[in-house]
Amino acid sequence: MEIYKRYQKKEPKKFSWTYRIRYYDENGKKKPISKSGFKTSKEARIAGGIIELKYNQSGISEKENITFHDYAQSWIDTYKKDHISEHSYYIYSLIPTEIKNCFHETKLKDITKADYQNMITAYGKNHVRESVSKMNSRIKAIVQEAVDERIVYTNFTHNISIASKVASKDAGLKYIDEIEAKKLKTLCLQSLDMNSIGNYEIVFGLLTGCRIGEVSGLTWNNVHFKNKTVSIVNGYDYNGNNGFKDTKTESSNRTIRISDELLSILKKLKKQQRELFLKQGYRDIDNLVFRNGNHQIISDNAVNKSLTTKLRDKVKSKNIITFHGLRHTHASILISHGVDIAYVSQRLGHKNVAITLNIYSHLLQKAKSQQEEKAMEILQSELN
Known part of the structure; x- marks a missing residue:
């Protein structure tokens, strides 16, 4: 030496x-x-x-002098790229950029705990606490692998202080109330055509609680008009144009009952689609429900943009939600009307009821208060 x-x-x-x-x-x-x-x-x-x-x-690893951001990219490509969804991989792909913006070409072995704390603190200035925590958890897994490879001796992400200067969104902002939902549905029903396929999707999401990927991947083969059900068996890669993909989880595969109103809406769409495609001489080999007049499956960004415009300019809602907010709205309406939480959980495709209870705990607390009042009224009247 x-x-x-x-x-x-x-x-x-x-x-x-x-x-x-x-x-x-x-x-x-x-x-x-x-x-x-x-x-x-x-x-x-x-x-x-x-x-x-x-x-x-x-011995000394060949990666001894690797930069922090290069190691992160290598880890993501090895352990995540072909093992997670396209969207999840996109989230992970942002990590090396964040690291490089902070550490530039600094080697992984030269990063100190104080250096990393400064990065997380800076990240918290522009992100909510939940996002900061998730970022740290993902990087922690990356650094732990470096420890296992003996590139570094300790995981400098342990016991890091997680803080944020950005207020988390209130749970109430993630869904709209029942009155606003009715206004939104009425607005969409006024313009149901192949050039505004997003209106069909919004109504479908509102009345089923399906995720945008599940809506995009729905085929006519899985719409059962006689049984009044739809089967959710596919997702759809509307960003990468790679066609069908698996649903988010195994429990996401489900068959749910739909209303007579939604059945009529889907029949209208199928008729419009069949007539237009016949006129165009176009045949959709995938038989997708929500393929528009230009033979495209519109992106979640396009649907969200349309949804935002409607809620802000027409519904005059203070709660501007994304398509996923329609899922929460669907669940909140069912819960507020006393629908059993186990059924709601199955309808949404959650793995178990505990997940549903955790997500909608604030709504259930409100429902509990209403049920307590009802219980007291019964006990007061029936036992006197």
Whole structure:
């Protein structure tokens, strides 16, 4: 091991101490490892000694000098790319960019806990606490793998302070009330045609609680007019144009009952679609329900934009929701009218009732209060 002074180019009189170690890789090729920035030769020698000990005990990884953001990208490509949904992979793909914006070309092994805390603190200035926590959890898994590979010795993401200067959205903002839902449905029903397929989707989402991917992936084969049901068996990659994909979870595959009103709306759409496609000489081999007059499945962004415009300009709602908010609206209406939570859970395609209870706990608390009042009225009148 070599220990020497390294002078700064811009300020020749200033220097720091550096260690350099030469080792042989798996192919017998001699390679150097060095690190500078130590205030004293003793500090450099101790740090270099740790690396030498590591080399003697378990060898040195080829990734020893990998940057933080390159390691994160490599981990995501290896463990996530072909194992999670397109949307989830997109979320993970943002992580290396966040890391590079903060650490640039800093090597993973050179990141300290204080450095990482500064990154998370900066991230919290523009994101809600939940997002900050999720970001930390994902990066924690990445760094843990680096610990397992012996690139770093400890996981510097442990016991990090999670904070945010952005207020979390109130649960009430995620859905609209029943009066607003009626106004929205009426507004969409006024313009149901192939050029405004989003109106069909909004009504369908409102009356079924389906996710946007489930709506986009619905085929006419899975609309059962006689039984008054629809079967949810596919999602759809409307962003990557890769066609069908699996539903979010295994429990998302379900068959749900639909109202006579929605059956009539779907019959109207099928008639419009059949007549237009016949005129155009077009045949949809996928037999998709919500393919528009241009033979496209519109994106979630397009639907959300239309939904926002309607809620803001026509319904005059203070609660501007996304398509997923229609799912919460559907559930809230059923819960508020006393529909059994187990049925609501199955209808939404949740894995178990506990998930539903957790998501809609605030609504259930309100329903509980109403049920308590009803129970007291019964006990008061029937036992007197």
